[in-house]
Amino acid sequence: MRKLILPVLLIAIFALMPLIAELVGKNALMTLSARILMYAMAAASLNLILGYGGMVSFGHAAYFGVGAYVVGILYSHWMSEVPVFGLFPGSNQLLVTLPIAMIVSGLAALLIGALSLRTGGVQFIMITLAFAQMIFFLFVSLTAYGGEDGIIIRRANEVPGLNMRDKTTVYYVILVVAVLYFAWMWRVVNSSFGQVLKGIRQNERRMEAMGVATYRYKLYAFVLAGTGAGLAGALMANFLRFTSPDMMHWTKSGEMIIMVILGGLGTFFGPILGAAAFLILEFYLADWTEHWQLALGLILLVVVLFTKGGIMGVIARLKGGRE
Amino acid sequence: MILILEQLLNGLQYGVMLFLLAAGLTLIFGIMGVINLAHGSLYMIGAFAGTWVATTTGSFWLGIPAGLIAAALVGFLVEATVIRKLYARDHLDQVLATFALILIFNQMIILIFGRQPIFTPLPEVFYGSIEIIPGLFYPPYRLLIIAVGLLVAVGLYFLINRTRVGMLVRAGSTNRDMVRALGVDVRLLYTVVFGLGALLAGLAGYMTGPILAVQVGMGEDILLATFVVVVIGGVGSIKGAFVAGIGLGVVDTMLRAFLPTILRGFMAPSDADAIGASVSSMGIFLLMAIVLLIRPKGLFAAGG
Amino acid sequence: MTEILRIENLQKRFGGLVATDNVTLDVHTGEIHALIGPNGAGKSTLINQLCGELRQDAGVIHLAGRDISHMPAPERVDLGLGRTFQVTSLLEDFTVVENVGLAVQARDGGNFRIFDRVSGRSSIWEEAGHLLAGSLLDDRRDARVADLSHGEKKQLELVMALATQPRLLLLDEPMAGLGHLESQQMIDTLNGLRGEISMLLVEHDMEAVFALADRISVLVYGQIIMTGTADEVRNDPRVREAYLGTEDA
Numbered sequence A: 001m002r003k004l005i006l007p008v009l010l011i012a013i014f015a016l017m018p019l020i021a022e023l024v025g026k027n028a029l030m031t032l033s034a035r036i037l038m039y040a041m042a043a044a045s046l047n048l049i050l051g052y053g054g055m056v057s058f059g060h061a062a063y064f065g066v067g068a069y070v071v072g073i074l075y076s077h078w079m080s081e082v083p084v085f086g087l088f089p090g091s092n093q094l095l096v097t098l099p100i101a102m103i104v105s106g107l108a109a110l111l112i113g114a115l116s117l118r119t120g121g122v123q124f125i126m127i128t129l130a131f132a133q134m135i136f137f138l139f140v141s142l143t144a145y146g147g148e149d150g151i152i153i154r155r156a157n158e159v160p161g162l163n164m165r166d167k168t169t170v171y172y173v174i175l176v177v178a179v180l181y182f183a184w185m186w187r188v189v190n191s192s193f194g195q196v197l198k199g200i201r202q203n204e205r206r207m208e209a210m211g212v213a214t215y216r217y218k219l220y221a222f223v224l225a226g227t228g229a230g231l232a233g234a235l236m237a238n239f240l241r242f243t244s245p246d247m248m249h250w251t252k253s254g255e256m257i258i259m260v261i262l263g264g265l266g267t268f269f270g271p272i273l274g275a276a277a278f279l280i281l282e283f284y285l286a287d288w289t290e291h292w293q294l295a296l297g298l299i300l301l302v303v304v305l306f307t308k309g310g311i312m313g314v315i316a317r318l319k320g321g322r323e
Numbered sequence B: 001m002i003l004i005l006e007q008l009l010n011g012l013q014y015g016v017m018l019f020l021l022a023a024g025l026t027l028i029f030g031i032m033g034v035i036n037l038a039h040g041s042l043y044m045i046g047a048f049a050g051t052w053v054a055t056t057t058g059s060f061w062l063g064i065p066a067g068l069i070a071a072a073l074v075g076f077l078v079e080a081t082v083i084r085k086l087y088a089r090d091h092l093d094q095v096l097a098t099f100a101l102i103l104i105f106n107q108m109i110i111l112i113f114g115r116q117p118i119f120t121p122l123p124e125v126f127y128g129s130i131e132i133i134p135g136l137f138y139p140p141y142r143l144l145i146i147a148v149g150l151l152v153a154v155g156l157y158f159l160i161n162r163t164r165v166g167m168l169v170r171a172g173s174t175n176r177d178m179v180r181a182l183g184v185d186v187r188l189l190y191t192v193v194f195g196l197g198a199l200l201a202g203l204a205g206y207m208t209g210p211i212l213a214v215q216v217g218m219g220e221d222i223l224l225a226t227f228v229v230v231v232i233g234g235v236g237s238i239k240g241a242f243v244a245g246i247g248l249g250v251v252d253t254m255l256r257a258f259l260p261t262i263l264r265g266f267m268a269p270s271d272a273d274a275i276g277a278s279v280s281s282m283g284i285f286l287l288m289a290i291v292l293l294i295r296p297k298g299l300f301a302a303g304g
Numbered sequence C: 001m002t003e004i005l006r007i008e009n010l011q012k013r014f015g016g017l018v019a020t021d022n023v024t025l026d027v028h029t030g031e032i033h034a035l036i037g038p039n040g041a042g043k044s045t046l047i048n049q050l051c052g053e054l055r056q057d058a059g060v061i062h063l064a065g066r067d068i069s070h071m072p073a074p075e076r077v078d079l080g081l082g083r084t085f086q087v088t089s090l091l092e093d094f095t096v097v098e099n100v101g102l103a104v105q106a107r108d109g110g111n112f113r114i115f116d117r118v119s120g121r122s123s124i125w126e127e128a129g130h131l132l133a134g135s136l137l138d139d140r141r142d143a144r145v146a147d148l149s150h151g152e153k154k155q156l157e158l159v160m161a162l163a164t165q166p167r168l169l170l171l172d173e174p175m176a177g178l179g180h181l182e183s184q185q186m187i188d189t190l191n192g193l194r195g196e197i198s199m200l201l202v203e204h205d206m207e208a209v210f211a212l213a214d215r216i217s218v219l220v221y222g223q224i225i226m227t228g229t230a231d232e233v234r235n236d237p238r239v240r241e242a243y244l245g246t247e248d249a
Helices: A002-024 A028-052 A060-080 A094-116 A121-141 A167-189 A192-202 A204-209 A214-240 A250-263 A270-288 A292-306 A310-322 B002-032 B039-057 B060-086 B091-113 B140-162 B164-174 B176-181 B186-208 B218-233 B238-264 B269-294 C043-051 C073-078 C096-108 C122-133 C150-163 C180-192 C206-212 C230-234 C237-242
Strands: B130-133 B136-138 C003-014 C017-028 C032-036 C058-063 C081-084 C168-172 C198-202 C215-220 C223-228
Touching (some): A002 A028, A028 A192, A060 A094, A094 A121, A121 A250, A192 C096, A204 C073, A250 A270, A250 A310, A270 A292, A292 B091, B002 B140, B140 B238, B164 B186, C003 C043, C017 C223, C032 C043, C043 C198, C073 C081, C081 C150, C096 C122, C150 C180, C215 C230, C215 C237
Parallel strands (some): C032 C215, C168 C198
16 A cells, blocks of 8 residues: 555645645646656656666657657648658647657667667767767758748647647646556566566676566667657657757656656656656756756766765655654 | 878767777776766866866967866866775676766756857868878868877877786776786776776877867767777777777768768668668677677677 | 587687687586686686587587577577576666566567556466576565666576576676675575576686585686586696696685
């Protein structure tokens, strides 16, 4: 039963956020809360490979951006009624665009992962970073889809029976998708595959000696992570009603890593807490000074050099102290 | 033909720049096992410090020592305060800490110099262009960059292959523990190597000033290309950094210059320009993908 | 007599150093075959080639009649090649039973399942429990591996290898760093497996070697200088010169 306290508490907080925002008269709070949900999903998908699998991928924003672009591109083709690649029609239906966004980001992750996982260590970091930047440049040069300016999505995707013009409705759709996503993630990390992945992080050589061909499993995790980031990106495109190459800039990949670390590497709730901490910090720091990144840099430096285990680590230590 | 030669020279000039940065990065990783994302920041600091001195004093030449000294000093400081704590850490901590350094340095530069790009004054000697072979006019400053880059390459070659420090560097990039076992002051060696890397980055930064705008973020753009160079050349290999740096510089420049024109030969001009621009901006990354398929550890991987 | 392992003319060089020099060796089915030799003789290099972590320059390795020379390490495990590591190599953040369970799971399959619950796969945990019950680690099953003593880790190495149900077990110095009592326990454990599993035992502890080995091969500077029974090895002048003379035995 105790295991359920944190998830129920988190869902309750996020579910009440639109009401709270209205009560205190700060609409920005709902936007912040929605951003936390979407970045928490992206960070959780990264945590699957970074925290559970031990793969330092520095290009995760690329899959996030690809997911967002799938929504943008499908929308623009739906508007213009010109088929994509002359093959299939565009769409403005969320239940269509989200799965396609996941598939396309998964495929991108499959290609990049298949190449990057041939190496390890420092090369892996540089290569994932470089390939993500390649995708960034690709979208910058796609003038048909707005180039550097990106695509404006005039209306959020439709869901039958819901009024998606209402920001609050969109917020609750995001919350539902996020809850489903985290429920699924819970299954993954506790599955047979999850166990293998945790084993690979701890000792790849041992796993090979037990007959596990680690490359396939790492690639599988990489693809699963890609689909998760794509899903989050697709939601973001709907929420912002906009998509641009900036969403996949390499500093965004860095921010996702920071969220995972802040929350606690390889912990289930870490990405949610990390995304919340990061975005709330950004929200208030940016309010206070335009040089908020200086403060962020200093905080990050202190966290990396002098702390261990992020927010979940602190919680664990507090718990440990009490028992 | 003249056009091709001119672009070849442009490619060579970009290539030696990449080499100056990649050499430091690959050494720092090879010897100390540290991945330093903030290497591009040292490049930026060299550019800003040098340009500031050059504009205040009015002398381009005074900017050179200024840029070098600033980059090296910041390099030493960073090594002593941050990097030194990271030697025993995993790559993730190194990535995060040096990412934090990028944020810090970028904001400090904005605080001091603002967001607007600044420009490095070029001495009059370098105005105009000279005819190197009949029909080929080329800006002398770019020739200077190529010359400096090649000189540094030769210098590094001698340093690595002919001196005691170089011997330690070579030994260190294949077997870090052995160097420790030799009773060498490893800490000093690390500081020297990091300082050298910073110096080269600062040199590259200041030399680029008159060609590109000196602005915040300049370091990150070239850092990513530098990573590709290091990966293709093989982590830890100076030779690899040289070959891959020049190779990528030329390939990148040639693709950007000629691919759209070539594609126009067999498709609509607007498509040709769009696809040409896409492919050429992805060119070096595609090249990296091909190299990875054939040699996952790069062309000249250190330590076999 | 059938052979579980046959190595023919195996070669491995590192630059100018010949680490494995034309090694030909076989392990009979059911036999405990010890491989001894002074430090730097190339024993670990040989083990690493057998299990597929290192690729030989030349030569052939047969496991139960199949050529495995160019097979990746995990496939060799599937064919029944198990190993222990000289420097213990375990999943340090997992508990003892989680380590063994994962080894069972790796063999059992279903490793790509993402919708099951690994804690609900009772056959895995039963088998892991059974394996541990037959070991000295039974009362340590919920201890984190990082908290185990060196001797316990060595035991776990063996249990993990057994969990993959090997036909041939490569034991890379299982006694290294063990106290006298622990060594004796390890010898008893290995003796208990005699006949069930063939073993290639690399070991410095001569007492253990003489207690366990059916045959002994002596590796010096990458070459097998002789193969024979314990008595033959003891009395061979070449061995005395190359090996025993320099060791404390």
